[in-house]
Amino acid sequence: MVVGGGLVGLAIAYGVRRLGLSVTVLDGGDDAHRASRGNFALVWGQGKGFGTPDYARWTQASLSAWPGFAAELADISGIDLHYRGQGGFHLCFDEGGFERRGAMLDRHAAELGADAYPFEMVPAFELRRTFPHLGPTMAGASYSPRDGDVNSLHLYRALITALRRLGGSYRPGAPATGIARDGAGFAVVAGGQTFRARTVVIAAGIETERLAGLVGMSVPVRPQTGQIIVTEKAVPFLPYAVSTVRQTNEGGVMLGDSVEERGHDDTVTTGVLGITAARAIAAFPVIARLAVVRSWAALRVMSPDGLPVYQQSASQPGAFACICHSGVTLAAIHAGELARQVAGGALTGQAAAFGTGRFDVRAA
Ligand SMILES: Cc1cc2nc3c(=O)[nH]c(=O)nc-3n(C[C@H](O)[C@H](O)[C@H](O)COP(=O)(O)OP(=O)(O)OC[C@H]3O[C@@H](n4cnc5c(N)ncnc54)[C@H](O)[C@@H]3O)c2cc1C
Numbered sequence: 001m002v003v004g005g006g007l008v009g010l011a012i013a014y015g016v017r018r019l020g021l022s023v024t025v026l027d028g029g030d031d032a033h034r035a036s037r038g039n040f041a042l043v044w045g046q047g048k049g050f051g052t053p054d055y056a057r058w059t060q061a062s063l064s065a066w067p068g069f070a071a072e073l074a075d076i077s078g079i080d081l082h083y084r085g086q087g088g089f090h091l092c093f094d095e096g097g098f099e100r101r102g103a104m105l106d107r108h109a110a111e112l113g114a115d116a117y118p119f120e121m122v123p124a125f126e127l128r129r130t131f132p133h134l135g136p137t138m139a140g141a142s143y144s145p146r147d148g149d150v151n152s153l154h155l156y157r158a159l160i161t162a163l164r165r166l167g168g169s170y171r172p173g174a175p176a177t178g179i180a181r182d183g184a185g186f187a188v189v190a191g192g193q194t195f196r197a198r199t200v201v202i203a204a205g206i207e208t209e210r211l212a213g214l215v216g217m218s219v220p221v222r223p224q225t226g227q228i229i230v231t232e233k234a235v236p237f238l239p240y241a242v243s244t245v246r247q248t249n250e251g252g253v254m255l256g257d258s259v260e261e262r263g264h265d266d267t268v269t270t271g272v273l274g275i276t277a278a279r280a281i282a283a284f285p286v287i288a289r290l291a292v293v294r295s296w297a298a299l300r301v302m303s304p305d306g307l308p309v310y311q312q313s314a315s316q317p318g319a320f321a322c323i324c325h326s327g328v329t330l331a332a333i334h335a336g337e338l339a340r341q342v343a344g345g346a347l348t349g350q351a352a353a354f355g356t357g358r359f360d361v362r363a364a
Contacts, residue, residue, distance in 0.1 A: 001026070001188055001197035003176045003211060004204030006036035007152075007327040008301075008334060010159040010170070012201055014073070015339025017168040024169040024197070026176050026190045033206055033223070033266070036327060038298025040228060040256050041152035041248075042241060043083070043329050046090060046119055046144040050108045053115075054353040055307050059326070060117055061350070062333035063146045069332035070150070076165055077158035081150050082249040088147030088241040089122070089130075091138060091283050098123070098139040105142055119144040133237050133286045141242075149241035151249055152328055159331075176204075179214045181316055186215070201342055203322045205301045206264075216315035219356055221323055223264050223299035227272050228256035229280075231290035238284070245280050245287070253287060255280040259300075266297040300325050303359075310338065310347050310354045318345070321356075 002013040005027030013025045028034075045063050049056025063085075070083040092098035102121040109116035122130075123140040160170050171190070178189035185198040202211045205221075212219040233251030244257040257279065258272045273295055281288045301323050303309050308324035320342055324330055341347050347355070 001186065001195055001200045003179065003188060003200060003202045004208070005160070005170055005172060006034055006203065006205050007156060007159070007331055008205070008322055008324060009201065009203035010156070010163065011327070011331040011334035012203060012322060012339050012342060013168055013170075014159050014163045014166070015335035016343050017163055017166045018335070019339065019343050021343055022168070023163075024171065024195060025163065026174045026188065026195065027170065027172045028175045028204075028207075029173045032175070033264075033299050035205055035298055035301055036156055037153065038226075038228065038296055039152050039328055040226070040254060041149050041246070041328055042088065042243060043085065043148045043150055044088060044243065044326070045117055045146055045329070046088070046142060047105065047108065048326070050104060050111070052307060053111055054350055056108070056112055057115055058308070058333065058350050058354075059329060060115065060146070061337070062330045065332035065336050066148075069335055073155075073158050073162055077161040079154050079158040079161060081154050081158055083148065083150040084241060085146070085148040086240065087143060087145040088149070088243065089127070089141040089143050090243040091141045093138060093279070093282065095139045101142050117144055117146050130240065131238065131284070133284045135282050135285050138283060147241065149246055150328065155328065155331065176211065179211060179319070181215075186319060199318045199320070199342065199345070201320045201322060205323070206299055208301070208321055208323050212311075212321040215319035216313045217311055217319070217321050217356065218359075219309055219311060219321045219323065220304050220359060222302050222304075224302045224325075225258070225260040225262050225266060225297050226256060226300055227258045227260075227268055227276065227297045228254055228295065229273055229276055229292055230254050230294040231287065232293050234290055237286065242283070245283055252293070253280075253290060255287070264299065266299055268295050268297045301327070305358070308354045309356060310351050311356045312347055320347075
């Protein structure tokens, strides 16, 4: 049983079902907060996990799994994910930023040793060969051939479709209101019905803290707001994913790099959107000519240190909690390694590094 049908819960459910186990996903209704429907859709590793090598390795392992995961998911669901794993760029707005970015990625490579991911620093004059519309004041970019992007809404729909085609069950509009021990397993109350399962995975985004508490786990989660702008469709001019500006397969350009700590507030604000637009226009001045057709804010699912949390309840084994702030990037490893571990009843290896014990140590 998976409680929460965002990208995290669905990826785990899809992976568990592929192993031949029966699985039901209980999800909230249309009014639920869903990072999975409001994200920027990068499949990204460069710079992630600097200072926390376990997270960098976990992310890189997911990037390695992405091509096979995407191909199989597209095959089973019949939905094209528009996954581009051909590399991605992180722009540097001035020379100082370019130097600092290069130095940070060098240090990251040293930290990871044999597991370091490939990257190169590309100065502006070279970058213009790939992006002829690059703004005149830009200093350059870092590039990693392992990064990319996807159509995140297609990914979401593909996971639901594939899960159902494989015989799994996805039940939207059925938020769990109670989870309790029931013999050797658990009873979950949702929509007036009681569902029973040997194992329950709580992957309910920002609701995970409350639900995990019902089965003896303390999983600190806070929402973090991010705002995104989408322009009208344009002829293709961004051939690669850029970490703050990306052109979707349909032609619209997504702009977004904001991070705000304002609790559960997901309203859009013109101040932040204005800064986002100004930065995108500095990067690619042609964007100034495109009309904005939509903007939104969505809530990231953040742990205190920003890393994923994968935890099995010590007092009620068989209950797991899973959250992360990069559920698109990690979808491949959630459907693979994490699903295998949950199905096997134990979190081991790299996944075990993301338990909640690390917060207890800090508090102590
Ligand atoms: C602005 C923004 C940009 C982002 N950009 C990227 C990016 O470029 N790349 C990347 O990898 N990640 C990105 N992310 C993060 C990514 O979107 C999230 O990590 C991921 O969507 C989290 O998925 P989730 O399933 O944990 O949570 P959510 O998508 O929030 O889903 C939680 C689900 O739990 C359900 N639920 C809640 N309560 C209950 C209950 N009681 N019973 C049953 N179900 C319940 C809800 O209905 C919901 O469907 C971004 C996020 C934001 C907000």
